[in-house]
Amino acid sequence: MARTRRRFGTLLAALVVGAALFPAAPAQAAGGGNNDFSCRPSAAHPEPVVLLHGTFATYYEDINFLQADLAARGYCTFSLTYGAYPGFPLVGGLKPVAQSSLEIKDYIERVRAKTGAAKVDIVGHSEGGLQSLYVTKMHGISDHIKRVVAIAPPTHGTDAAGLVKLADKLLPGGRSTLDTIAKALGIPVLSDEFPGGPAVTALTTGPIAQPGVAYTIITSRFDEIVTPPETSFVREPGVENRYVQDSCPLDPVGHIGEAYDLNVWHLVRNALDPGNATPIKVCAFGSPG
Numbered sequence: 001m002a003r004t005r006r007r008f009g010t011l012l013a014a015l016v017v018g019a020a021l022f023p024a025a026p027a028q029a030a031g032g033g034n035n036d037f038s039c040r041p042s043a044a045h046p047e048p049v050v051l052l053h054g055t056f057a058t059y060y061e062d063i064n065f066l067q068a069d070l071a072a073r074g075y076c077t078f079s080l081t082y083g084a085y086p087g088f089p090l091v092g093g094l095k096p097v098a099q100s101s102l103e104i105k106d107y108i109e110r111v112r113a114k115t116g117a118a119k120v121d122i123v124g125h126s127e128g129g130l131q132s133l134y135v136t137k138m139h140g141i142s143d144h145i146k147r148v149v150a151i152a153p154p155t156h157g158t159d160a161a162g163l164v165k166l167a168d169k170l171l172p173g174g175r176s177t178l179d180t181i182a183k184a185l186g187i188p189v190l191s192d193e194f195p196g197g198p199a200v201t202a203l204t205t206g207p208i209a210q211p212g213v214a215y216t217i218i219t220s221r222f223d224e225i226v227t228p229p230e231t232s233f234v235r236e237p238g239v240e241n242r243y244v245q246d247s248c249p250l251d252p253v254g255h256i257g258e259a260y261d262l263n264v265w266h267l268v269r270n271a272l273d274p275g276n277a278t279p280i281k282v283c284a285f286g287s288p289g
Helices: 002-021 064-072 095-115 128-138 161-170 175-184 189-193 198-204 262-272
Strands: 049-052 074-081 120-125 145-151 213-221 239-243
Touching: 049 064, 049 095, 049 128, 064 074, 064 120, 064 262, 074 095, 095 120, 095 128, 095 189, 095 198, 120 128, 120 262, 128 145, 128 189, 128 198, 145 262, 175 189, 189 198, 213 262
Parallel strands: 049 074, 049 120, 120 145, 145 213, 213 239
Antiparallel strands: none
């Protein structure tokens, strides 16, 4: 319940500030669609956008408002709930990254087939950001991906504000016990997101960035879940790494808030359409939680 209230408060703050500071997204005659497989990409936005939610989230909660914003601007947008258990679709992003990534790969191929697009763009938040990097590298579909925009991904593993290191010291058996607990609770994905986890190890063994794919990593200096925040970044050629505060120094936005932050949305749009990128003229204030 507390988590729901926090998300609602974050959303409410974003909507209030957005209504005051930002004009409505322009209506589009061509393109534009939210999980609409009849949508056909426009000349202005030729690649469909697949959006990926984070851990403990779903396609209709976490990145759904960003998705709606992009759809209103003429993008064909698609999302799915991945990594959920059968019979309990209300929470996704729980299964191991490698297992969930197969669902995402199949979904990307479905989007391509239905829309007739040669390539798609991927935008992911948190685990979705990690998945955007992972599926592009690990499943041989990099030639089907034009852009990856990852928001606060635990690329190199998060120590969760030092909690992972603390558990290593306090729990009998250390890290192995922590992994066992995560699996027993039905959230093995957490082990993937810790430093040295299977997915992080696979992703960071050799180059992450794939030839022909444009990458943008966006995170907040005040991210309190993916810590240290710079572990999100991919320090490789062809990758643009950006802190939200590089554009808006006073934005206190935290991890969950990054999915709803209007400054982040602006940076995402710039990354998806770099030829028409614009500076942020008036900065909003995201939720620090």
